[in-house]
Amino acid sequence: MASPLVDVHTHVYLPRYAEVLRSRSAAPRILTQNGEERLVILENEPSGGRPVGPQYWAREEKLRFMDLHGIDISIVSTANPWLDFFEAAEAHTVAKQLNDDMEEYCASSPAYADGPLKRLYGMGLLPLVPGISIDALLGCIAQIKALPHLHGLIMGTRGIGKGLDDEALEPVWKAIADAGLVVFLHPHYGVDSGAWGEKDNGHVLPLALGFPFETTTAITRFILAGVYDRVPDLRILLAHSGGTLPQLSSRLASCIDHDPVVAARLKHDARFYLGKLYFDAVCYGPEELGFVSEIVSRSERYAPGADNSSFVVANRKTGSGRMMFGTDHPFFPPLSSTEKWKSVVENLDAIDTVSGWDKEEKDGVRGGNALKIFGIL
Ligand code: URA
Ligand code: ZN
Numbered sequence: 001m002a003s004p005l006v007d008v009h010t011h012v013y014l015p016r017y018a019e020v021l022r023s024r025s026a027a028p029r030i031l032t033q034n035g036e037e038r039l040v041i042l043e044n045e046p047s048g049g050r051p052v053g054p055q056y057w058a059r060e061e062k063l064r065f066m067d068l069h070g071i072d073i074s075i076v077s078t079a080n081p082w083l084d085f086f087e088a089a090e091a092h093t094v095a096k097q098l099n100d101d102m103e104e105y106c107a108s109s110p111a112y113a114d115g116p117l118k119r120l121y122g123m124g125l126l127p128l129v130p131g132i133s134i135d136a137l138l139g140c141i142a143q144i145k146a147l148p149h150l151h152g153l154i155m156g157t158r159g160i161g162k163g164l165d166d167e168a169l170e171p172v173w174k175a176i177a178d179a180g181l182v183v184f185l186h187p188h189y190g191v192d193s194g195a196w197g198e199k200d201n202g203h204v205l206p207l208a209l210g211f212p213f214e215t216t217t218a219i220t221r222f223i224l225a226g227v228y229d230r231v232p233d234l235r236i237l238l239a240h241s242g243g244t245l246p247q248l249s250s251r252l253a254s255c256i257d258h259d260p261v262v263a264a265r266l267k268h269d270a271r272f273y274l275g276k277l278y279f280d281a282v283c284y285g286p287e288e289l290g291f292v293s294e295i296v297s298r299s300e301r302y303a304p305g306a307d308n309s310s311f312v313v314a315n316r317k318t319g320s321g322r323m324m325f326g327t328d329h330p331f332f333p334p335l336s337s338t339e340k341w342k343s344v345v346e347n348l349d350a351i352d353t354v355s356g357w358d359k360e361e362k363d364g365v366r367g368g369n370a371l372k373i374f375g376i377l
Contacts, residue, residue: 004072006367009280009326011079014101018057046202055330069344077123077154080188091127092136099124106149123152130161137172145179151374152182157218165225177234186239187214212243229267241283246295275299280326284346286354293319320361324370
C-alpha cells in the first residue's frame with residue numbers, strides 16, 4: 001500500500017458542541033450577526049471573532065477538504081476551548097457524550113482505499129476543569145480506550161486549574177500511558193495580551209506568538225516537574241511543531257544547570273526530553289521543519305551513556321520519525337471554497353522540499369509515522 005497522507009492536526013466542533021456554543025451569551029460562543037454566524041472563543045477577541053460555517057461541524061465538509069488536498073486519513077480532535085468553560089459535573093457528562101459522538105463521526109466514515117481502515121479517526125476529551133475528581137478523569141480515559149476509532153485525546157494547557165505540572169494529575173498521566181493513548185497538547189489562551197500593544201493587528205500576535213508560547217510554557221513546566229522520569233512511556237504530541245521549545249531548549253538546559261533545585265529534580269539534561277515528545281509538522285516552512293527534526297534528533301546525545309561531546313547527530317531519523325503532517329483545518333480558510341488552502345499547500349511543500357530527509361522520512365512525516373504512533377495500523 002502506498003503511504004497515505006494523514007492529518008493529525010484537524011479539528012471539529014461536533015454538532016452537539018456547536019449547539020452549546022450557540023446557546024451561550026459569553027465567550028466561547030457562536031453568535032449570529034447580520035445573518036452570519038461568528039465564533040468568538042475569547043472575551044475581547046480581535047475583529048469580533050471569525051465567520052464560521054459548516055466546515056466547522058459537518059463531516060461532509062471535512063471529507064471534501066480532505067479530497068481537495070489529497071488527504072487520505074484524518075485524526076480529528078475537538079477544537080479549543082474544549083470543556084474548559086463547564087462546571088465539573090456538566091463537563092463530565094458532556095465529555096462522555098462528545099467521546100461517543102466522535103466515535104460515531106469516525107466509525108460511520110468511508111473506508112480508506114476500500115481496505116480495513118477508515119478515513120476518519122478521532123481523539124477524545126477529558127473533563128479537565130477545576131473540581132473534577134481524578135476518578136472521573138480515569139473513567140473517561142477508560143471510555144476513550146474502549147472506543148475503537150479513538151486513538152488519543154486532545155487537551156489544553158491548564159490541567160484541572162493548576163497546569164500540567166499539578167501533582168494531582170500523576171495518576172492521569174500514568175493511566176493515559178497505560179492505555180496507549182496519544183495526548184495532543186494544544187493551546188487556546190495564548191499569553192498575557194498586555195504584550196500585544198494598542199495597534200489593531202487582528203489575530204496575528206495571539207495566533208502567531210501567543211499560541212506557541214502557551215504550548216512552550218505548558219510543556220516546559222511538565223518537563224521541569226519530572227513527569228517524564230516517572231512516566232517515561234507517555235506520548236505527547238505538541239501542536240505547531242512544539243512552539244518555541246526546540247529553539248529554546250539549550251537555553252532551558254543552561255538555566256536548569258544554574259538552578260540546582262530544579263537540576264536535582266530531573267534525571268536528564270532538558271534536551272533529552274525533546275526526544276520523548278512528538279511534533280506536528282505545522283510550521284509552514286522547510287527550514288523550520290528541518291530545524292525541529294535536527295533538534296529532536298540531538299536528544300540522542302543526552303541519552304544515558306551517550307557521548308554528548310560530538311556534534312554528529314547519530315541518527316537524523318530520530319527527529320523526523322517523531323513528526324507528523326497536520327493542517328489545523330478548519331482554521332485559516334482561503335477566501336473561496338474551491339481553492340486549495342495556502343496553509344496546507346505550504347506545509348506539504350515544506351515536507352517535499354526540506355533538506356536532508358530521504359523519501360522514507362518524507363513518507364513517514366506525510367502519514368506513516370502517524371499510523372504507527374497512533375496505533376492505527
Ligand atoms: N487554530 C486552532 O486550533 N484554534 C484557533 O482558535 C485558531 C487556530
Ligand atoms: Zn489547532
